[in-house]
Amino acid sequence: MSSVITAGISDEDILERLREVLRDTFEIDPARVTPAAQLFTDLELDSIDAVDLAIQVQDMTGMRIKPEDFKSVRSVGDVVATVRGLLER
Known part of the structure; x- marks a missing residue:
């Protein structure tokens, strides 16, 4: 797996x-x-699996995810938005 992603990454790259x-x-x-x-x-x-995915997102961003940040995630687009939010902190 490639290295930690950074704030300059596009939503399309996060999706990839x-x-x-x-x-x-x-x-x-x-x-x-797909986002939908x-x-x-x-x-x-x-x-x-959702817990595993949250751990993978933590690894991807190098940032800790609070359970409440991931609780409302239902779609791939929500995951992209969560990653974007983490990167913009």
Whole structure:
């Protein structure tokens, strides 16, 4: 996996990194990973997977995620927005 992402990264680049993470960690076809894709229904993740994804996002950003930051995440677009928010802190 490549290094920590920085504030100058585009949302498209964040999405591309999420595609890699979801492919490598959960064996999800990157073509299914779109901003509108719902994590629990479309990508069939469960609550344990969501915790794993939060850890992957922490690794990606080099920043700790508070549970409340990730609690409302439901779609891939929400994950991108969360990563963007972490990078802008």
